[in-house]
Amino acid sequence: MESGNDTQISEFFLLGFSEDPALQPLVFGLFLSMYLITVFGNLLILLAVSSDSRLHTPMYFFLANLSFVDICFTSTTVPKMLWNIRTQSNVITYEDCITQMYFFIHFAGLEFFLLTVMAYDRFMAICHPLHYTVIMNPRFCGLLVLVSWIMCVLNSLLQSLMMLRLSFCTHLHVPHFFCELNEMLQLACSDTFLSNLVMYFATVLLGGAPLAGILYSYSKIVSCIRRISSAQGKYKAFSTCASHLSVVSLFFCTSLGVYLSSAATQSSLSSAAASVMYTVVTPMLNPFIYSLRNRDIKRALKRIIGVPAM
16 A cells, blocks of 8 residues: 655665765865856856846847856755765755755756757847847847746646655665656655656656757758858858757757666666766856857956956
């Protein structure tokens, strides 16, 4: 007979990547470095966009939102892991685990939606340049971000409520460095059919649909670029999309791969390693990807740090 969640469970144990004490300082140093680079790099992007009036355009408005979400997204998992390594404890309370799961799902969903909105912005800029400023006005851009937030709040709330109805028995060791939804479902001793159904439906709807929107946008963009007569015009149009395509490929492939392949036989270590790619590596690389080839961002950053812009 299935028991409800009258659970005596008060804490879980996050196993992380390795229990070898000799490797803990290496893991701590590596993730601390990546976390600091992520926060510092994305804060620079936020500062550059907010301080330079020439960057007050839809493209940079969405980029600033993505940088903010990247900071929050990484901060839901890495600080807790660093704290556990520092204190030599892998304990996380039940309440903290559910809270971490809620914010992780929320900010992961926002990454999906913002990357989709940015693809739509590039589609409008390249394929409909004459109508771009009219359609992509500040009110519409703000509405796109607001709808993204609302959708992600509802999804993360639903997933968390589905988790609260489950009961957990004796095996409380999470083979991950954070309370990942799929791993937590596998630890439950009550029926998880409905929770799994909701998780996969949300993954297809909130992951697959944005990906389909991005692919559609870029199919139209490629078609428009091919019709541009000059080689310089083609290069300029493609260069505005290259950074975004790099981030989309890295984030979508790893994040969707973790969830959609969870039904197959897969080691916990490989799942955790794949999760690092979209939870830590991608947010860390975003500032570099979007700034290294962007003259406007580089000019704004040089002005901030006091270097004369050429």
